[in-house]
Amino acid sequence: MTPQEFDAFYAASFSRLTGQLYAMTGDWSEAQDVVQEAFIRAWDRRRTFDLGDAPEAWIRTTARRLAISRWRRLARGLHLAGRHHHEPLTVEPPTEEYLMLVIALRDLPEAQRTAMVLHHMCDLSVEQVAAETGASVSAVKSRLARGRTALAARLGEQPPTSEEGRLHV
Secondary structure, rough: OHHHHHHHHHHHHHHHHHHHHHHHHHHHHHHHHHHHHHHHHHOOHHHOHHHHHOOOHHHHHHHHHHHHHHHHHHHHHHHOOOOOOOOOOOOOOOOOOHHHHHHHHHHHOHHHHHHHHHHHHHHOOOHHHHHHOOHEEEEEEEEHHHHHHHHHHHOOOOOOOOOOOOOOO
């Protein structure tokens, strides 16, 4: 990927990826930070990226792993400090519906939440979700089924936001 292609890729996908990571982390600032860090790491590898090989998946996976690592470091630091620190959520959501979805997603176990976001918001197939998360296809299907059931209960079984039933940012 040339520098110009990378710039166009960045411009076309940064907002979408940040929205996806926000849904996974529940923290807009954290989502922006990890997506930006993933793009910085990708810049050094841009010559190996091909637009046909889904470089967005590499960015999303890297950003998700960065968020998990940051969370673990923070949790470890808080534990060592012997205190609990809670920062207030000061994020203005794009829409009320999106905020309700993010809040409901926070209640899901991490594996279900990740599968739901990758499949429904990132439009990845079950096989692609399995490849990106390292889980089996049957595990992804099970996580999606349990996640849908849990979200339906939390959201009051509201109808999907589009004809295909996909969750859109």
